[in-house]
Amino acid sequence: MEVRLKEAPCGFISFDHSGYINEVNNTFLEWMGYKQENLVGKHIESFLTMTNKLIFHSYFYPNINLHGYVEELFINFTNHTGESIPYLMNAKRFRQDGNEVIDCSLVQMKKRIDYELELRSTKKQMEEAYLEKNRALAKLEQIYLEIEKKQIELMEINSGLVKISNTDKLTGISNRRFFQKKLEEQIVIYRTVEKTFSLLIIDIDHFKKVNDTYGHQIGDIVLAKLANILKIQVRTDDIVARFGGEEFTIILPDTDFEEAILIAQKLNRTIELAEWTETGNLTVSIGLATFSENDTEDSIVKKADQALYVSKEKGRNRATHFRNL
Structure with a gap:
């Protein structure tokens, strides 16, 4: 590592595709109170809290693998005393001597x-x-x-x-962090005033084929266009978010089993009939679940995901509610 990079006015970490750190500059070491041997060879997630690990898995890894870069990610690292330190991270993936590495610059949010x-x-x-x-x-x-x-x-x-x-940078809609927050709020409302709600998980059919055939740039355009369709189609109080990759979620407040199915089926038709000039046509598969007394934050997501799997297995371009499994 060059001397100027070692002493740069921002932190620098480089790790391999598996997440193991191979380089770190002196600036970041001084900020965090570590030595080279404390970080080099260790996994990047060993210095993250559970919440920030979730951010890495739901946002960082999908974007670095799909686009090769991540911009303006707000993340916290744990220093040598166990204190959580906020940073703004930019990352880029490239090949060095035949090996894939991910370089990250870090700016303190003090x-x-x-x-x-x-x-x-x-x-x-x-x-x-x-x-x-x-x-x-x-x-x-x-x-x-x-x-x-x-x-x-x-x-x-x-x-x-x-x-x-x-905010999800690519599509401009809410990201998974915001979705988790709103899901927790809906559960509190349910426990307080017994207003039920439903959850949709939407997955683009054969999206890998879109990327392989037309390239990732067209894939990004498709993701942004689908996000815009979802924003237009939902009601004022509904919460649309990008769940990760080609998956989106919609929280439907005050919506029961029957109404949720009608909304999901309408989305299927609208997306299928939309003009997809980039790919010719596009469809989505949808999994639904309606919150009940015994549900939790994890269980409602798992139910919707299981229903989505059934929609895929039954031929795609359809909506399946967990209650009908």
């Missing part, structure tokens, strides 16, 4: 925390100014302007972080 601390300090100064009447008016006005400025800056940072962490 600025947001610094702004919060600065805001607290400014508010404290404001409280002290109120107690000291002889300094009050002029100083209070100045501090108030500073607080407004810091609040605006903090809101902009928070808004950017939320958008990055909740």
Whole structure:
């Protein structure tokens, strides 16, 4: 590794296709409190929490394998004391000496925390100014302007972080992280007021053939176009998200078994009849499940996935509800 890269003002990690680290620069080691021997040869996931491992499996690996790169992924690594440190990651895959490697640049997200601390300090100064009447008016006005400025800056940072962490970059719709959050919210609503909901998992039929025949660029166009169709077709309160790869999910609030089937069948017809100039035609298979008293977050997803498998087995381009298995 070149000296400039070792001491670059951003972190750098390189690992192989299996996830084992082979290079790390001094900047990242200093930030995390590690030495070379603590990281080199270790698996990248050994420094991730369970939540961040899920992000890696649902977002990082599918995108790096499909596109060869990942941009602006908000991720947390565990340092030598066990503290979770936030980073913004960019990654790219390429071949080096006949071997496939994945290089990642990492930028610390400490600025947001610094702004919060600065805001607290400014508010404290404001409280002290109120107690000291002889300094009050002029100083209070100045501090108030500073607080407004810091609040605006903090809101902009928070808004950017939320958008990055909740949006799928390719399709522009919600990602799996946001889907998990909304699924948890629907379960709380069900437990509180007994409003049932249904879940759809949608998978593009023969999508590998699309990529193999027309290339990944056309595959990306198809994914974005399907996402747009789903956004247009769903109701105002429905939640559409990219689940990973060529799979999408839709949460249907306040929707029972019968209504969910009608919605799914309508999606099948709409997608089949849409103009797919890139591929000639396109269909999807759908698995459905409706939340019940004994269900959990994992079980409702598993039921919909099992129903999706049956739709595939029965010839594709159809919707199957778990209740009908």
